[in-house]
Amino acid sequence: MQQISSFNDHQSGSLYLVPTPIGNLDDMTFRAIKTLKEVDLIAAEDTRHTQQLLNHFDISTRQISFHEHNTEQRVPELIEKLKAGYSIAQCSDAGMPSISDPGKELVAAAVREGLPVIPLPGANAGLTALIASGLVPQPFYFFGFLERKHQQQVTALEQLKERKETMIFYEAPHRLKKTLATMAEVFGNERRVVLARELTKRYEEFTRGTLAEVTAWFEDHQPRGEFVILVAGNEHPTEKTDNEIELPLTEQVDKEILNGLSTNAAIKLVAKKNNIKRQELYKQYHQL
Structure with a gap:
């Protein structure tokens, strides 16, 4: 079980998860603006897009790109900056980080390292x-x-x-x-x-x-x-029979492959359905 600690116990920087407007700039919160102004660095999904937001609110904080194509490179780099005392705000192009947007890998890495992760409420x-x-x-x-x-x-x-x-x-x-x-x-x-x-x-x-x-x-x-x-949900769902009880994960992958999916697509779907990491299921399926 992970030990619970106060953010004040840490000498490291903090990772702030900052939602951005999904359309109307008036939905930006006072706290989000203040946070983006005060952190040392903004990790943005698209720095050009986020720059328009920063310009609108007169925010001059330096940005660094953080998106799905550079996750493996950026996560260790950002974690080292947090350990060194940098405060970082992570934001996507619109809405909340990690919700159909980049972010979850950085959050998971920060949690593993015992670094403070501070979510801000906002548009979704x-x-x-x-x-x-x-x-x-x-x-x-x-x-x-x-x-x-x-x-x-x-x-x-x-x-x-x-x-x-x-x-x-x-x-x-x-x-x-x-x-x-x-x-x-x-x-x-x-x-x-x-x-x-x-x-x-x-x-x-x-x-x-x-x-x-x-x-x-x-x-x-x-x-x-x-x-x-x-x-709308199914108001009259069909009850599962004994033969339809959930299969083991690897058998679920095999079933999706038989239904026409590629191996990688089947692993991705089964991982999402069972709320587990795709990489973990990939290793389990291929016995790595």
Whole structure:
């Protein structure tokens, strides 16, 4: 069991997790602005994008890039800076770090090293959409982005179609129509769905209906902007039989491979479904 200690016990710097607006700059909190001004360094998903935010609030703190493609290089570097006493703010392009954005690897490394991790509250697209959706707000199940290939989406959605909770997905506009069609294929045409578009921005919009109705609507309308898709839970889920009891992890991977996924895609899906690290399952599956 990890020992609980006060942040004041540490001589190291602290890692601050700073949410940024998902559209409307007025949603930036006073505390977030103050933190970004006072830290020694900002680890940003896209330094050019974050610079626009910093310019708006007259923040001159130095930035360093930290995104999914340089994680292995940056995490040890940032951990050493924290140990040396630097305070670092980590932020993504929009919303909360680690939620469908970079961040979780740095947080995990800081926790392992016993370094202070300080989260700030702020904007989150999934929860913002959920409270205005009209669907049951709790419990809910957050998934984020589905894989892009049709069969991968089908496999993931098949694992979710019996869930009773409202489900939250993110999707880009150019993939929205195909994703809605796949959801209708797996969940059925009558499942209720809410689409939240351009949240907190000028053209914020909610589209509500069944999957059949919403899919038909987008046949005549071009999706624009980022979307949150909220799908109502299954009100009449099918009870599992003894033969459908959850398989061991490696057998789950084998099953997804038989369903058409590549080995890596199957490992990624099973890891996400079971809330474990992909690297751990990769090593377990390949007996490394």
